[in-house]
Amino acid sequence: MNAIEFDNCSILFGKDSKHALSLADEGMERPAIKEATGCVLGAHNASLSVAEGEIVVLMGLSGSGKSTLLRAVNGLNDVTRGDVRVRMGSRMVSVPDADRACLRALRLGHVSMVFQQFGLLPWRSVAENIGLGLELAGATPASRRARVDAQLAAVGLDGWADRPVAELSGGMQQRVGLARAFATEAPILLMDEPFSALDPLIRSRLQDELLDLQRESRRTILFVSHDLDEAFKLGNRIALMDGGRIVQTGTAREILARPANDYVADFVSHLNPLDVLTASDLAEAGKADGSPLPADMPLKQVLSALADNTACPVAGGGVITRDAVLRRLAAA
Amino acid sequence: MARLTTRLADWFAGEKIPVGDTADRVFDWLTVNASGLFDAIAAGMQAMIDAILWALITPPPLAVIAVFMLIALLLQRHWLTVIGVMLGFLYILNQGYWEETMQSLTLVLASCLVCMAIGVPTGIALAHRPRLYSWTRPLLDLMQTLPSFVYLIPAIVFFGIGLVPGLIATVIFVLPAPIRLTQLGISSTPVALREAATAFGATPRQLLWKVELPSALPQIMAGLNQTIMLSLSMVVIAALVGASGLGVPVVRALNSVNTGLGFESGMVIVVVAVMLDRMLRVRRKS
Numbered sequence: 001m002n003a004i005e006f007d008n009c010s011i012l013f014g015k016d017s018k019h020a021l022s023l024a025d026e027g028m029e030r031p032a033i034k035e036a037t038g039c040v041l042g043a044h045n046a047s048l049s050v051a052e053g054e055i056v057v058l059m060g061l062s063g064s065g066k067s068t069l070l071r072a073v074n075g076l077n078d079v080t081r082g083d084v085r086v087r088m089g090s091r092m093v094s095v096p097d098a099d100r101a102c103l104r105a106l107r108l109g110h111v112s113m114v115f116q117q118f119g120l121l122p123w124r125s126v127a128e129n130i131g132l133g134l135e136l137a138g139a140t141p142a143s144r145r146a147r148v149d150a151q152l153a154a155v156g157l158d159g160w161a162d163r164p165v166a167e168l169s170g171g172m173q174q175r176v177g178l179a180r181a182f183a184t185e186a187p188i189l190l191m192d193e194p195f196s197a198l199d200p201l202i203r204s205r206l207q208d209e210l211l212d213l214q215r216e217s218r219r220t221i222l223f224v225s226h227d228l229d230e231a232f233k234l235g236n237r238i239a240l241m242d243g244g245r246i247v248q249t250g251t252a253r254e255i256l257a258r259p260a261n262d263y264v265a266d267f268v269s270h271l272n273p274l275d276v277l278t279a280s281d282l283a284e285a286g287k288a289d290g291s292p293l294p295a296d297m298p299l300k301q302v303l304s305a306l307a308d309n310t311a312c313p314v315a316g317g318g319v320i321t322r323d324a325v326l327r328r329l330a331a332a
Numbered sequence: 333m334a335r336l337t338t339r340l341a342d343w344f345a346g347e348k349i350p351v352g353d354t355a356d357r358v359f360d361w362l363t364v365n366a367s368g369l370f371d372a373i374a375a376g377m378q379a380m381i382d383a384i385l386w387a388l389i390t391p392p393p394l395a396v397i398a399v400f401m402l403i404a405l406l407l408q409r410h411w412l413t414v415i416g417v418m419l420g421f422l423y424i425l426n427q428g429y430w431e432e433t434m435q436s437l438t439l440v441l442a443s444c445l446v447c448m449a450i451g452v453p454t455g456i457a458l459a460h461r462p463r464l465y466s467w468t469r470p471l472l473d474l475m476q477t478l479p480s481f482v483y484l485i486p487a488i489v490f491f492g493i494g495l496v497p498g499l500i501a502t503v504i505f506v507l508p509a510p511i512r513l514t515q516l517g518i519s520s521t522p523v524a525l526r527e528a529a530t531a532f533g534a535t536p537r538q539l540l541w542k543v544e545l546p547s548a549l550p551q552i553m554a555g556l557n558q559t560i561m562l563s564l565s566m567v568v569i570a571a572l573v574g575a576s577g578l579g580v581p582v583v584r585a586l587n588s589v590n591t592g593l594g595f596e597s598g599m600v601i602v603v604v605a606v607m608l609d610r611m612l613r614v615r616r617k618s
Contacts, residue, residue: 074531076527076530076531104533104535105533106533107530107531107532107533108532108533112531112532113528113531113532115524115527115528115531117524119524119525119527119528119531120528121525121528121529121542121543121546121547123546123547123549132528132529132532132542133532133533135542136529136532136533136534136535136538136542137533180532184532190531
């Protein structure tokens with residue numbers, strides 16, 4: 001079951017969006033459209049569906065339209081043409097067609113969000129920030145308290161409840177941002193480069209914590225990132241964007257093994273293949289002696305297996321040779 | 333050539349643009365057609381002034397001083413400020429200006445109430461309508477730059493003499509400050525905060541009360557401080573239309589070239605200004 005569906009979604013900023021849209025349909029690129037109409041092409045004909053419980057990462061360089069697309073899910077950006085549908089209980093609701101009350105219900109209980117710059121209210125305490133979504137929904141302070149405390153514990157901030165958020169470090173502030181998003185118990189979570197403003201060590205720790213939280217309460221997460229390692233670490237699937245268009249969607253391995261065009265190939269060329277590729281990606285036609293390696297064995301373990309043999313068979317057919325792997329790694 | 337320029341200048345001066353005549357006609361028309369409105373405003377203002385003045389004059393001075401010290405303590409939580417307020421009031425009592433000070437405080441407090449009651453909602457409305465604000469700005473500039481004496485003349489015409497015309501002139505002169513500062517505070521709310529609250533389902537009203545107003549609070553409090561200081565600066569001018577208070581001895585000293593009296597009453601005004609400023613200063617942590 002899908003939780004989010006983008007259906008030929010186009011987002012333009014500016015007045016003469018109709019004309020700009022027709023130019024985009026002819027395949028014109030963003031700078032030329034801006035020149036001709038004054039409109040900025042945010043996203044064009046983007047189609048993507050996110051299944052329930054899945055983490056999909058929208059990835060691309062800055063300005064590729066990934067945040068623009070993300071913000072259409074909860075109506076922060078208006079969709080110019082096409083549709084964005086979001087699951088509310090048993091039905092899919094079209095966000096562009098939603099009236100004010102429906103949009104509010106969606107934001108209160110079905111879709112929550114984490115921001116790159118945290119977006120915390122600096123004059124409030126940690127607990128008051130975490131309870132924001134519940135407060136806006138009209139929950140009484142007493143009924144908020146229990147859920148806020150649970151979230152405080154979940155992100156490891158118990159004991160900080162009454163401190164002003166301004167006193168916290170960046171990493172802790174984003175933990176508050178995470179707790180605020182989890183507190184509404186919305187099944188869909190939008191994350192707009194949530195860890196980009198943090199230093200690498202904290203970033204990596206928060207990524208792990210996010211994966212832990214995700215194991216406990218399976219949510220649908222649409223995650224925006226410009227960091228390839230982050231995308232490959234978190235994403236079940238990745239959608240690569242360029243100039244407002246989605247150029248390839250697939251798992252990390254699919255993208256690495258078969259990049260759709262030069263942009264994607266260039267993008268993934270800096271990635272460490274040790275973290276992503278598995279035995280089946282390296283297999284060639286042929287046969288070898290010995291016990292076969294499992295098809296999903298990570299490359300690191302394949303290498304240690306090849307230290308003892310020049311060639312190993314792969315379960316389900318094919319062979320991995322030492323020479324082929326060395327050639328592949330040298331090329332990357 | 334010289335004759336030509338003279339004739340040109342004569343011709344130019346001959347056709348005077350009727351600024352004064354127009355103002356006359358506008359005010360005449362208002363006197364005839366809107367006197368009911370002005371009477372109602374005057375009655376409301378008078379009632380407010382009477383109530384505040386009664387509250388300040390009736391209790392014994394030492395009780396009033398104690399109340400002001402308590403307010404200073406509650407607002408600032410700073411003992412030096414509380415002691416300063418006490419010393420200031422005792423100085424005023426010592427100089428024999430208690431009643432005049434209470435009358436002037438009445439003018440300042442009444443002006444604060446009116447200016448904040450009108451200024452803050454207006455500032456919010458203008459912050460949400462940037463185009464309207466750009467149209468309103470020349471009017472606000474005019475209100476602040478027109479010499480405040482000028483307001484006194486129609487104020488006398490509409491409201492007679494006393495504290496009410498003084499209050500009206502003060503409000504017109506001071507009002508732009510809280511409007512501008514509220515507008516500045518609300519419109520400089522970080523977009524990120526507004527978006528975060530919107531993403532979590534805030535209605536426009538919740539956005540105003542839970543995000544924009546708290547974010548604008550330092551500016552709004554600065555507006556209150558400005559309102560008080562500017563109102564106090566109008567105390568002497570209001571005395572010209574018969575508003576009782578600390579301005580009266582200053583004006584009397586000026587008319588009789590009495591340096592001693594001038595400095596004496598002037599110093600009392602300074603003491604009042606310093607006390608009010610210290611009492612209402614906003615100290616934002618981090």
